[in-house]
Amino acid sequence: MSATSALLPLVAGSAAVAGVARRYQLSAPLLLVVVGLGVSYIPGVPNYTIKPEVVLPLVLPPLLYTSALDSSLSSLKRNLRPVALLSVGYVLFSTVAVGLVMHAVVPGLPLPAAFVLGAVVAPPDAVAATAVARRVGLPRRIVTILQGESLANDATAITAYRVALAAAVGEGFSWGTAVGHFLLAALGGTAVGVVLMWPLGRLRTKLSDPLLLNTFSLLVPFVAYGAAEAFEASGVIAVVVVGLYLGHYAYQVDFALRLQEDAVWTMVSFVLESVVFALIGLQLPVVLRALGSNYSAAQLFGWAVLILAAVIGFRAVWVWPATYLPFLVSRRVRRREQMPDWTRPVIVGWAAMRGVVSMAVAFSIPETVHDGSPFPDRDLILYLTFVVVIGTLLIHGVTLPKLVRLLPLPQRDPQREILIEAQAQHDASDAAEKRLDELLEDPANQLPGPLEERLRRVMDRRRNGVWERLGAPVSDDTGESADAVYRRLGREAIDTERQTFVELRDSGRIDDELYRRLVHQLDLEEALVAHQDE
Known part of the structure; x- marks a missing residue:
């Protein structure tokens, strides 16, 4: 052989x-x-x-x-x-x-x-x-x-x-x-x-x-x-x-x-x-x-x-x-x-x-x-x-x-771990917001109001998302917190976009090279969402 x-x-x-x-x-x-x-x-x-x-x-x-x-x-x-x-x-x-x-x-x-x-x-x-x-x-x-x-x-x-x-x-x-x-x-x-x-x-x-x-x-x-x-x-x-x-x-x-x-x-x-x-x-x-x-x-x-x-x-x-x-x-x-x-x-x-x-x-x-x-x-x-x-x-x-x-091993304290994670994310988001303020002071970095607000909303969600897991209310219907619903809906939206790209490629309205680039961008966004779920 x-x-x-x-x-x-x-x-x-x-x-x-x-x-x-x-x-x-x-x-x-x-x-x-x-x-x-x-x-x-x-x-x-x-x-x-x-x-x-x-x-x-x-x-x-x-x-x-x-x-x-x-x-x-x-x-x-x-x-x-x-x-x-x-x-x-x-x-x-x-x-x-x-x-x-x-x-x-x-x-x-x-x-x-x-x-x-x-x-x-x-x-x-x-x-x-x-x-x-x-x-x-x-x-x-x-x-x-x-x-x-x-x-x-x-x-x-x-x-x-x-x-x-x-x-x-x-x-x-x-x-x-x-x-x-x-x-x-x-x-x-x-x-x-x-x-x-x-x-x-x-x-x-x-x-x-x-x-x-x-x-x-x-x-x-x-x-x-x-x-x-x-x-x-x-x-x-x-x-x-x-x-x-x-x-x-x-x-x-x-x-x-x-x-x-x-x-x-x-x-x-x-x-x-x-x-x-x-x-x-x-x-x-x-x-x-x-x-x-x-x-x-x-x-x-x-x-x-x-x-x-x-x-x-x-x-x-x-x-x-x-x-x-x-x-x-x-x-x-x-x-x-x-x-x-x-x-x-x-x-x-x-x-x-x-x-x-x-x-x-x-x-x-x-x-x-x-x-x-x-x-x-x-x-x-x-x-x-x-x-x-x-x-x-x-x-x-x-x-x-x-x-x-x-064995009577010490048990992990999920609340304490989330608290440490939340504090680290809070400190990082504060530093990022200060840096953003410094950059926006430069006329070359001026953005339209909606785009600037979008940047700040992203930082706020990262900062508040971990804190929410410490004791945020959950939905009576799904048992999910608002942040969990946000991530679930985000994944559903990404899945819909991906399927749309597939249909556009199959119908010949976009070529394979553009299709792969668009899907790769979605994959990176979904990887971020999946990481937030861990």
Whole structure:
């Protein structure tokens, strides 16, 4: 089967399964993996293999870049300590702890190879964790911490993997070399990201053609990743730094271009996320074939249970002290922050699904070491990685939503959120009105009375619309506020205009080019109305 004929069913099937998950509010990563597992046993299905030379440089950068664009730089700064303790401290702790346990239990597994396994299964997956967190309505700070952890932990894990791999294949090991590799990756990746973020940001604001902007946007994560890797630094960190910066200053891009760019990245991330999780499920035949008959079923089952228990258990062992020790040992932390309640370490400790990075790194393990002999227990490492990925997706993916519903989490205060939004809109509208008064003082900006009044009515409606939601009367007939009726009627009017344009085009009274331009303008107006409804 050709590559094209194998790729098209994979992409189409993955998108269809993810669409079903979105339609019925299910966990898309979990459903994709389960369906992939089932499909892998259907006769005639091609043997799909995760290729690290494709996933790491071509799939991981855009996924991380999308997450970074959507992340809050300000929130990450406020939560830098917990994020760093998880993305760096936990990954290194898990690498060593899991490696020591598996070295002690699996006969003949060398310690360097055991540390390779520990590094491979150490990083929780960005997509799976945040998807579940948002779907179940976790508090915003916990979502920020999980998202921040997932942005940086891949870099830590890949660096730890490279250090352990060098020892496993016979290149030698020293603590000085290990620390040097880690600092080069972390500081070098950060430096490359810092160097690139300003010129890329400036170039982004200068592009006025939507086609050029979207092409540029799609190239950014690969440029950042490739530039850092060329200096043997962490491409992952470089991508995250650039993505956080461009996301923070996205307001500098023209609104129409920004809408299109968001739509492009939403589509790209949806397709990539769907495909990679389906690929994880499709790996089972490949992994089992590689194992052969080298191990008994009892051994494989016992080691699978052990590594799952170790991965889950060591997460809790790290999270609880990392949450509370800073408050116990630092007076400054106690002054600046309120000590979190017990529900935060419970949730953060349980939100630890592994994903495509673990599988991709595992498949990148070389088949031989420097002297030409086989890499020790490579097939077993692949199997145990698969077990951890599937096991954590199933266990955490199924139980995390139920756990969140059982915990006494602080409830969101909709009235307070609306009040904050209303005050922000009020301040912005006041500033806009003052600016409008200044502009109208210039004779070159004079407008007829009706047009000036229309501008002021638009600002008044934006200013008053949010306040109205705090306690405005609703219609006895429809149960809607006046602002809601206004938006509904606005959408009806836009629909009528759009249908009229269709009829004019079909009757030949306007050509297709004019039709598309008029409908595009309506689409932008409807996007604004839809945003106000959220």
